[in-house]
Amino acid sequence: MTRQTQFDVDGNVVIVGGASGIGLAVAHLAAHTAKTVSILDLHEERPESLASLPDASYSSADVLDDRRLADCFATIAERGPIDRVFVSAGITLPKTIAEVSASDAQRCLMINLMGSINTLSALLPHLSSDASVVLTASVAAHTGGGFVGGSVYGASKAGVVGLTRGAARELAPRGVRVNCVAPGATYTGMVGDDPAVVDRLTSGTLLGRLASPDDIANGVLYLWSPAGSYLTGTTLNINGGSHLG
Numbered sequence: 401m402t403r404q405t406q407f408d409v410d411g412n413v414v415i416v417g418g419a420s421g422i423g424l425a426v427a428h429l430a431a432h433t434a435k436t437v438s439i440l441d442l443h444e445e446r447p448e449s450l451a452s453l454p455d456a457s458y459s460s461a462d463v464l465d466d467r468r469l470a471d472c473f474a475t476i477a478e479r480g481p482i483d484r485v486f487v488s489a490g491i492t493l494p495k496t497i498a499e500v501s502a503s504d505a506q507r508c509l510m511i512n513l514m515g516s517i518n519t520l521s522a523l524l525p526h527l528s529s530d531a532s533v534v535l536t537a538s539v540a541a542h543t544g545g546g547f548v549g550g551s552v553y554g555a556s557k558a559g560v561v562g563l564t565r566g567a568a569r570e571l572a573p574r575g576v577r578v579n580c581v582a583p584g585a586t587y588t589g590m591v592g593d594d595p596a597v598v599d600r601l602t603s604g605t606l607l608g609r610l611a612s613p614d615d616i617a618n619g620v621l622y623l624w625s626p627a628g629s630y631l632t633g634t635t636l637n638i639n640g641g642s643h644l645g
């Protein structure tokens with residue numbers, strides 16, 4: 401017999417950018433208790449990474465394509481209103497302002513910030529009356545970038561923190577909560593496995609290790625769950641002490 405806890409998530413769950421890394425970890429945790437799990441990502445075909453999630457549906461969507469997002473959410477909502485959303489889709493840009501081209505900067509800002517705006521906008525008609533949406537910022541929103549992401553990446557993620565606050569204010573009258581997680585360096589393809597990079601990032605933490613994708617996913621589940629029901633507009637810093645404050 402399974403026992404429900406205050407931290408369990410039920411209802412219809414959507415993960416945008418869920419084919420790898422942190423989004424995939426959230427999908428695995430959600431799959432234990434959610435009614436449905438729907439994953440959106442860039443890959444045209446259902447990716448191999450989702451083989452261990454046979455019950456999760458997959459749709460190909462780019463967060464820059466607002467019409468495609470609207471179509472996907474309308475299809476998902478045919479099974480009922482959308483209750484829990486995690487927007488993980490994002491890219492890093494490990495370049496200084498001196499190095500970065502205008503087109504690279506624009507792409508990073510568009511995917512990380514405009515992608516979150518597009519997702520929120522397309523979701524609006526389909527959210528349930530107690531929906532919880534979690535966006536993804538970064539420790540770089542506070543530090544202004546650093547080793548993995550540069551200034552433009554930091555700016556894109558600082559934008560997500562502001563967007564979270566504004567969306568929380570706008571959607572509270574509907575009963576919808578909006579929060580974000582701000583991960584520190586997390587062991588995913590985004591960080592890679594270059595030992596020199598991993599050592600340098602690890603030495604910047606107080607806990608002496610990088611985050612696992614599950615460390616961040618646990619925070620997302622908390623923000624989604626009944627245990628987090630009094631949280632909105634907040635940024636949950638999960639960074640092993642790599643930035644305090």
Ligand SMILES: NC(=O)c1ccc[n+]([C@@H]2O[C@H](COP(=O)([O-])OP(=O)(O)OC[C@H]3O[C@@H](n4cnc5c(N)ncnc54)[C@H](O)[C@@H]3O)[C@@H](O)[C@H]2O)c1
Pocket residue numbers: 416417418419420421422423440441442443461462463464488489490491492511515536537538539548582583584585586587588589590591
């Ligand atoms: N890994 C870290 O150290 C770290 C730290 C702080 C914040 N983050 C943030 O966490 C989020 C997840 O990153 P991750 O580490 O799991 O990396 P990841 O590369 O494993 O996952 C990102 C996912 O987003 C998808 N994606 C990228 N562009 C997209 C687009 N235009 N439309 C739809 N999907 C798109 C990718 O296909 C991929 O599946 C990102 O927003 C990232 O900026 C990561």
